[in-house]
Amino acid sequence: MRTALLSALVALPLACNALPPPTRIGIKIPLTKRVSLANEDGTVNTDALQKQASRVQSKLNRGFSAYEKNTGNAHPNAKKFVSKRDTGSEPLTDDEQLLWQGTITVGTPGTDFTVDFDTGSSDLFLPGTNCNVNCEGHTLYDTGASSTAEDQDDTFSLAFGDGSTVQGEIFEDTVTIAGLTATSQAVGAATQYSTGFAADEFPPDGLMGMAFPQLSEFGADPVFQTLVAQGTVDEPVFAFKLSTTGSELFLGGVDNDLFTGDFTEVPVTQVGFWQVDLDSANVGGTPAVEGLSAIIDTGTTLIVGDQDSVAQFYASVPGSQDASNTIGAGFFTFPCDSVPDVSLTFGGTDFPISADTFNLGQVSAGSNDCVGGIMGGDVPGFWVVGDVFLQNVYTSFDVGNTQVGFATLA
Numbered sequence: 473m474r475t476a477l478l479s480a481l482v483a484l485p486l487a488c489n490a491l492p493p494p495t496r497i498g499i500k501i502p503l504t505k506r507v508s509l510a511n512e513d514g515t516v517n518t519d520a521l522q523k524q525a526s527r528v529q530s531k532l533n534r535g536f537s538a539y540e541k542n543t544g545n546a547h548p549n550a551k552k553f554v555s556k557r558d559t560g561s562e563p564l565t566d567d568e569q570l571l572w573q574g575t576i577t578v579g580t581p582g583t584d585f586t587v588d589f590d591t592g593s594s595d596l597f598l599p600g601t602n603c604n605v606n607c608e609g610h611t612l613y614d615t616g617a618s619s620t621a622e623d624q625d626d627t628f629s630l631a632f633g634d635g636s637t638v639q640g641e642i643f644e645d646t647v648t649i650a651g652l653t654a655t656s657q658a659v660g661a662a663t664q665y666s667t668g669f670a671a672d673e674f675p676p677d678g679l680m681g682m683a684f685p686q687l688s689e690f691g692a693d694p695v696f697q698t699l700v701a702q703g704t705v706d707e708p709v710f711a712f713k714l715s716t717t718g719s720e721l722f723l724g725g726v727d728n729d730l731f732t733g734d735f736t737e738v739p740v741t742q743v744g745f746w747q748v749d750l751d752s753a754n755v756g757g758t759p760a761v762e763g764l765s766a767i768i769d770t771g772t773t774l775i776v777g778d779q780d781s782v783a784q785f786y787a788s789v790p791g792s793q794d795a796s797n798t799i800g801a802g803f804f805t806f807p808c809d810s811v812p813d814v815s816l817t818f819g820g821t822d823f824p825i826s827a828d829t830f831n832l833g834q835v836s837a838g839s840n841d842c843v844g845g846i847m848g849g850d851v852p853g854f855w856v857v858g859d860v861f862l863q864n865v866y867t868s869f870d871v872g873n874t875q876v877g878f879a880t881l882a
Contacts, residue, residue: 516833516843521774522800525849527668528776528856530632531592531769535687538594539744542686548742549765549854572714572770572859573676574721576695577648578659579618585611585677589712589721590771591746591869592856593681594688596647596695597628597660600640605664609671610678613661620655621645628689632666639664642690647698649680650723654699658692682710682770682869686744696723700871708872712770714863715881726877731866735877736821741765746869748876750855751817753777753785753846759817760788765854766818768867768876772858775846776802781855782848795843798835802848805841808834814846816861818878829863 511517536550573588578598585598599607601614615621622644629639640662647657668674685693693701700708705724713720713730720727726735738748750766752759761781777785779802786792791807799805806812811827825845832843845860868877 513837514834515836516799518799521803521832524773525776525800525802525847528772529850531771532851534630534689535593535745538687538689542688542691547744572719576680578613579645580620582648583611587678587680588676588771589680589682591682592767592769592771593679594683594685594694595660595690596658596678596680597638597640597662598678599665600661600663603662603664606667606670607665615643615661618645628660630689632668637664638662638666638669647695649695652699652704652723654695654702654704657695657698658690660690683745684743697871699723709868709870711866711868712862713866713881714770714859726868730882731879732882733880735868735879736819737875737877738819740874740876743874746876748818751820754815754817754822755788756813760785766857767854769856769858770862772856773860775855775857775860776849776851777846777855778852779848782846785846793841795835799843804844805835806844808840808842823865823878825861825864829860
């Protein structure tokens with residue numbers, strides 16, 4: 473289980489399939505959106521923004537470390553980095569625009585857990601019954617009560633941006649999501665949660681990674697790849713709609729009620745993260761910066777790029793200013809009464825970013841300056857493309873053809 477699919481995925485061709493992913497009709501359940509990154513008065517929540525920046529850095533570090541452990545080679549970006557079967561759909565809730573969460577069932581008999589679905593990592597972990605650090609308020613995973621839980625006699629430790637860790641033991645168990653069941657799935661039972669996963673900071677019980685096995689700290693297949701390997705899903709594709717209403721994770725294809733037109737499909741350039749070429753970031757329909765690489769990450773709220781290219785991007789935004797001293801390192805502002813026309817180009821197609829998602833809010837009450845959703849971070853050579861962009865498109869993740877597709881929301 474730990475090595476079979478990993479070997480198969482490494483061997484998959486990176487060529488883009490010319491045909492769009494098969495379409496399926498899924499379950500549509502309306503969802504509610506919680507508060508935004510802005511405070512009630514329309515100003516930005518500076519603490520939340522800075523936590524997001526730190527979260528991106530630590531996630532990339534974890535991914536690069538796991539990639540090298542699993543493949544024996546350093547991730548190429550790490551060298552630049554300084555520190556007729558069934559389909560199913562799962563409703564998602566956006567918690568403070570930070571997390572896209574839904575329900576899974578683990579164990580026999582099954583217990584329901586709420587998890588953050590994250591395409592920027594690859595492991596599933598939950599708080600175990602013997603977790604006594606930062607686990608209060610979460611539903612606990614009782615491995616002793618599950619007849620299908622098997623102890624793998626192995627431990628894990630995941631470091632996070634606040635300097636704390638999630639650590640625990642690795643089990644294999646039955647996991648069901650949207651009616652689809654994966655057996656002998658690797659699940660981490662945490663004995664300690666980091667401060668960032670305490671219930672008041674992280675309402676979901678755990679996290680379910682949906683990247684490739686190369687990023688697994690457990691050295692195991694992520695849940696969706698297990699579903700594919702066990703022949704449970706109709707197609708080796710999952711898709712997200714992340715929006716203020718009707719957000720959905722679809723497993724086993726794409727939901728053709730949620731997009732219009734054709735997909736623009738771009739091949740994964742480095743299997744591990746969902747990493748693809750980003751042609752350009754545009755202001756007013758003109759490329760401000762070109763020739764980028766992008767990690768498509770549902771677990772990141774902002775768009776985070778390397779410092780130089782982000783500065784180059786904002787140089788094309790009239791009235792923009794470096795806000796490192798007021799908001800935090802890497803952030804920029806623009807005039808609130810003149811939100812720029814911003815888009816990203818993938819596969820030769822421009823995808824607009826709405827003013828509502830790009831504008832994170834006013835710097836302070838009564839300020840004429842607002843904070844932009846693209847920030848500069850310690851990520852030289854690539855951008856991490858999160859919800860600021862993904863809320864504007866329907867996105868498919870094709871495991872079989874190792875490609876990402878973008879389509880216009882219906």
